[in-house]
Amino acid sequence: MIDTEDMLETAAAWHDSGETVAIATVVDTWGSSPRPRGSRLVLTRSGRMAGSVSGGCVEAAVADAAARTFADGATQVLEFGITNERAWEVGLACGGKLTVLLERLG
Template sequence: MTDDILQQAASWRADGRKVAIATVVSTWGSSPRPVGSQMAVDDSGSMIGSVSGGCIEGAVVDEARKAMADGEPRLMSFGVSNELAWEVGLACGGKVQVYVEAVE
């Protein structure tokens, strides 16, 4: 699965699109996707892969766009203590850290 995601990222890049990759780097408690899970996003909003059960992908895409714009990688944390997590609904009660980086 990871192969498809990285290959898609490389192929978008080869087409001249801006691309960012998000990776789950740590989890606590019951989180829906294991460490190493990835998604790739391009500048038109196309995406492949996942870093949760669908609850935080929207927020990750927003950060991915910022990373594409300024080239700075970001570390995002989601969890029960995080207001954003409630907003975007990480209902499983777990915590997850996602690293977002542009491909350049």
């Protein structure tokens, strides 16, 4: 049985199986935002995803940004919201804003 909020087990399992893993974490939110601070999305270079940092609105954009983190290990701070042109494209329909920390595991 899987605790749907505990992404660390998934991150460890994927890393142990040889995947290149990145972890995205909600570090701040403004206005209505579907996922609280601390919520996590775990991604692999091979395209697997578990968890979430929004209601499904920005995960694809985080996955795009993760290409750089996979490649050079760079930690990134990503901002999404209605004032952000790119986030508008990916559709943060709730009108909130959020900041996501994206880091490589290992």
